[in-house]
Amino acid sequence: MDNGTTLDETLIRENLRKARNSRGLTQSKVAESLDISLTAYQKIESGKTRIINPHFTKCADTFGVSLSELVLGYEPVKDARQTLNDMEESYGAKMIVQEKGYLQEIRERDQEIERLKEAIQDKDRIIYNQELLIKHLTGESF
DSSP: OOTTOSOOHHHHHHHHHHHHHHTTOOHHHHHHHHTSOHHHHHHHHHTSSOOOHHHHHHHHHHHTOOHHHHHHSSOHHHHHHHHHHHHHHHHHHHHHHHHHHHHHHHHHHHHHHHHHHHHHHHHHHHHHHHHHHHHHHHTOOO
16 A cells, blocks of 8 residues: 555554553563464564454454554444444434423413403403493493
């Protein structure tokens, strides 16, 4: 690979070291699982020897990680999935807040509608009573 696409061997070595340490494994245990000597594994972690492809797979299996995680230091698909899950959770929480706000607004508007209906009924009674009064004063029959 070229044009900046070569694997960063320093990063890979650091990822190996982190993965081994996070699982509480010794260099001896890892070397044993790879069927290589302790010295050979130490040279891999120190950068004196390049790790070869079959060892990548065995290391990933030993550490319980994917090759991507071992090489990159993270799992792209898992991280993307987690990001989506976080976004979905955040969006869901915002939607709940927004929905509660809308429901409160609807309740307030329903109350206003009821108040206006009562006001209309009051005005209708006033108009009816005034019509009765006018009819009485003009001598019209009820």
